[in-house]
Amino acid sequence: MVPDEHRGGRGSSFSGTPDGGPARPGAGPSLAQWWQANEPDTYAGPNGYAPRALHGRYMQFVLETVEAGLPPHAVLHRVRGEVTDLERTMDGYRLSLADGSALDADRVVLTTGHTTPELSGQQKTLAEFAAAHPDVRYVRGDSAADMPLAEIPAGSYVGVLGLGLSFYDVMAALTLGRGGRFTEGADGRLAYEPSGDEPVLVAGSRSGMPLPARGRNQKHHDFRYSTLLFTADRVRAQSPDGTCDFNRDALPLLLAEVELVYFRTEIRLASGEERAAAFTADVVSAAEHGVPDVRAIAARHDVGGLPPVDLESLARPFTGRVYDSPEAFAKDLDEALRDDLAHAERGNVDSPLKAALDVLRDTRGIIRGLVDFAGLTPRSHRTDFLGWFVPRSSFLAAGPPMIRLRQVAALIDSGHLRIVGPQTCFEGDEDSGRFAMSSPAVAGSRTLVDTVIDARIPTPDVHRDPAPLTRRLVERGIWTSYVNGRGDEAFDTGGVFVTRAPFHPVGRDGQPDEGLYVLGIPTEHTRWFMQGGSSRPGFWTDFVQDADAIAAAALTVPEREPIAVGTGAAIGRADGDQ
Incomplete structure (x- = not known):
């Protein structure tokens, strides 16, 4: 099986570059450098994409390097087991494991x-339909590597819910992972050569479009984009009461920034850097008086005729279209795939569209600063941001490498993949005892399948997490969910309520537990985009800065007051050791 949604190979988990000495914390290879040195036969170059499995081996190397570089007074104890409970004790915490053992700790970081x-x-x-019909199965949303994909019979029909990054993982696992292979023809188009062990994939989503490809990378690994229009200060100036409405205060400036890059790229390619700089200066000057009309300024520079960068139509390209047959939809889909691949091949510097959409990635830090900890009104947070913007920006800015989209086209050509259409419906069909898929926009699209795979990563929510540890933390009031607002407008985010750095959980009593820290996914929606982890030497992402803040706090020895117990006896830790 090939669980390999690809990641850029340029990130590093070391804070500094190699310096000629042994790899150690502060000086070690990036993923790309490690890949080239350790697995040169598969190395895809400095701008290539690494398989998930290789990224996992790199992270194992990082862990071993950190362990080997610990100072003499520090020891890493690896405990393999599931923590099922956490209780406060007189001077720390007790962690209970599934095997009945326990660990005592002074501080606990929950990741x-x-x-x-x-x-x-x-x-x-x-899931209930599958449970009542033994000949079909439902595979819930999870990482593709953790799904029981090996159990799916060859030749069976498999419905895939979702066309995002996890779809590509599932697709690869059930084709390449079953022994199939892709070959390139004289026209550059891929062809799929089946092994005979793969199922037939029938996929669908709201958009009906597989996640578009990332542009071919043309940027140096140290590249950092600095916004000219979309800044936190400008956005906050639009909301004098201090709480932003995303659509009113932030989105217009963000879209103006996207259009600035879009038209500037076209002008640079057509007329050179000097003309592009003049256009940029005109836009920045206009921004002094409010959100600039970038398209109108571009028209004065003779490029106003480019198609608009409309996030809605780009993310939902088939909305409003009706097809009289699956073949008619397949023709439009093939055209959309070819068009996207053409933009991606031009690159993330020389394709006006891909360069513009990169702005959605490059501004995540600014957006996070505006959104985190109830920076938006409850309605705007729930509806404008999470309901509308996040799905579309994720669709347009988080794509796979081009090879994956080329493989989609090849699998469609070979008949091993069919995409049903937009607004795909999934339901149990009692007459056949199988699942049925269909698109209301595509006549004749109804298809029966034996398995449905939910190829979407579930949204975290402390209220719905059945993990024993989460249940105990919530029951004990150690974890609570973050609520944006009060009264009828209140929005319960489902994310763990934490303080600002170093991110202590805030309990049912409204007080932070200063011996506990929470990092990453559990805090999603209290904060935003908690999935990122890798960084670059000399530049730490927000996630790495968060981790560093937690580490610094956890290693700080507090002054301990004696704890009064019973009838006046005082018990304390005289040395304060951690």
């Missing part, structure tokens, strides 16, 4: 990652 929440809505209905 529990992705969860598999209790099923609800459509997912619950599909």
Whole structure:
């Protein structure tokens, strides 16, 4: 099986570059450098994409390097087991493990990652149908590497819910991972050569479009984009009461920034850097008086005729279209795939569209600063940001490498993949005892399948997380969910309520537990985009800065007051050792 949604190979988990000495904390190879040195036969170059499995081996190397470089007074004890409970003790915490053993700790950092929440809505209905019909199966949303994909019979029909990054993982696992291979023809188009062990994939989503490809990388690994229009100060100036409305205060400036890059790229390619700089100066000057009309300024520079960068139409390209047959939809889909690949091949510097969409990635830090800890009004947070913007920006800015989209086209050509259409519906069909898929926009699209795989990573929510540890933390009031706002407008985010750095959980009593820290996925929606982890030497991402803040706090020895117990006896730790 090939669980390999590719990642850029340029990130590093070391804070400094190699310096000629042994790899150690502060000086070690990036993923790309380690890949080239240790697995040169598969190395895809400095701008290549590394398989998940290789990234995992790199992270194992990082862990071993950190362990070997610990100072003499520090020891790493690796404990393999599931923590099922956490209780406060007189001077720390006791962690209970599934095997009945326990660990005592002074501080605890909770980095529990992705969860598999209790099923609800459509997912619950599909799972219940599968439970009542023994000849079909439902595979819940999870990492593809953790799905029971090996159990799916060759030749069976498999419905895939979702066309995002996890779809590509599932697709690869059930084709390349089953012994199939892709070959390139004289026209550059891939062809799929089946092994005979793969199933037939039938996929669908709201958009009906596989996640578009990332542009071919043309940027140096140290590149950092500095915004000219979309800044936190400008956005906050639009909301004098201090709480932003995303659509009113932030989105217009963000879209103006996207359009600035879009038209500037076209002008640079057509007329050179000097003309591009003049256009940029005109836009920045106009921004002194409010959100600039970038398209109108571009028209004065003779490039106003480019198609608009419309996030809605780009993310939902088939909306409003009706097809009289699956073949008609497949023709439009093939055209959309070819068009996206053409933009991606031009690169993330020389394609106006891909360069513009990179702005959605490059501004995540600014957006996070505006959104985190109830920076938006409750309605705007729930509806404008999480409901509308996040799905579309993720769709347009988090794509796979081009090879994956080329493989999609090859699998469609070979008949091993069919994409049903937009607004795909999944339901149990009692007459056949199988699942049925269809698109209301595509006549004749109804297809029966034996398995449905939910190829979407579940959204974290402390209320729906069945993990024993989460249940105990919530029951004990150690973890609570973060609520944006009060009264009828209140939005319960489902993310763990934490303080600002170093991110102590805030309990049911409203007080932070200063011996506990929470990092990453569990805090999603209290904060935003907690999935990122890798960084670059000399530049720490927000996630790495968060981790560093927690480490600094956890290693600080506090002054301990004696703890009064019973009838006046005082018990304390005289040395304060951690």
